[in-house]
Amino acid sequence: MNFSGHTILITGGGSGIGLALAERYLAAGNEVIIAGRTKDKLEEARHQHPGLHIKTCDVAKEEDRIELFTWITTHFPEVNILINNAGIQERFQLLKDTDDWKRAKNELKINVDGPVHLTMLFAPFFKEKEEAAIINVSSGLALSPGAWVPVYSATKAALHSFTQTLRLQLENTNIEVIEIFPPAVNTDLGGPGMHTFGANLQEFADSVFAEIEEGETEIGYGDSVHRLKADRESLKAGSKQAWEKFKQNNPGF
Ligand SMILES: NC(=O)c1ccc[n+]([C@@H]2O[C@H](COP(=O)([O-])OP(=O)(O)OC[C@H]3O[C@@H](n4cnc5c(N)ncnc54)[C@H](OP(=O)(O)O)[C@@H]3O)[C@@H](O)[C@H]2O)c1
Numbered sequence: 001m002n003f004s005g006h007t008i009l010i011t012g013g014g015s016g017i018g019l020a021l022a023e024r025y026l027a028a029g030n031e032v033i034i035a036g037r038t039k040d041k042l043e044e045a046r047h048q049h050p051g052l053h054i055k056t057c058d059v060a061k062e063e064d065r066i067e068l069f070t071w072i073t074t075h076f077p078e079v080n081i082l083i084n085n086a087g088i089q090e091r092f093q094l095l096k097d098t099d100d101w102k103r104a105k106n107e108l109k110i111n112v113d114g115p116v117h118l119t120m121l122f123a124p125f126f127k128e129k130e131e132a133a134i135i136n137v138s139s140g141l142a143l144s145p146g147a148w149v150p151v152y153s154a155t156k157a158a159l160h161s162f163t164q165t166l167r168l169q170l171e172n173t174n175i176e177v178i179e180i181f182p183p184a185v186n187t188d189l190g191g192p193g194m195h196t197f198g199a200n201l202q203e204f205a206d207s208v209f210a211e212i213e214e215g216e217t218e219i220g221y222g223d224s225v226h227r228l229k230a231d232r233e234s235l236k237a238g239s240k241q242a243w244e245k246f247k248q249n250n251p252g253f
Helices: 016-027 039-048 062-075 101-126 150-170 201-213 223-229 232-249
Strands: 007-011 031-036 053-056 081-084 132-137 175-181 218-220
Touching (some): 016 201, 053 062, 062 101, 101 132, 101 150, 132 150, 150 175
Parallel strands (some): 007 081, 175 218
């Protein structure tokens, strides 16, 4: 696939990983539309990068997803790449947060309903294009779950599973299926300051962008590269180790 001349929709493109990818696709000569809930955030991104197009949308809401699909295919009928990047991360104590289903359900809707439904809307539309791609942003935690974010880890494992079956069903079509597995990256995921220990955002995005260009379909970075190659026992041990470390660092959890 050429790296320019595409029209790309990035959900959650107003900040963090989505914006870093938007900047790179824009600089490479593509039309880029970023979608997110917060208009101010999108407008600020467009102010920084006047070439960006913006669209408010809450991917948790079925009607917003359908409206986004209709709007994009009307105003940007040449759209041929969907990046399912929007996501949130919530910490849960499963024995204490028992009446917090609303928060868990919202996380499931954003992280699972959003990308699955958008894929189901866009894939048939993309089938008519000469070339197209669906890029799902899951997580290293899809492979080795983080016990402090149990619902989040489950949503990313679900997205990973869905992406694998999508790739199988779309083999021999014009639609490439790519999955990005970020490790911890320094963004505002989970709230400002929650991921300052993570990898540098710009270095991460440069590496991911280069691997997409090279035609990789399962893209890790740092720790998640090892997770992609690890056996089941190492992944289980990694989860346990990370959980012990988290409890040590967060004695109040
Ligand atoms: N940073 C990490 O350590 C890390 C690690 C593994 C995977 N990831 C994944 O990478 C993706 C991007 O996260 P990030 O780290 O860049 O965090 P971020 O800076 O918080 O970006 C998330 C973006 O998603 C948007 N968003 C959230 N809920 C939405 C909704 N319901 N509808 C539309 N947009 C929504 C947010 O904007 P609004 O709130 O304005 O809508 C925001 O722009 C996520 O899927 C995340 O799970 C991140």
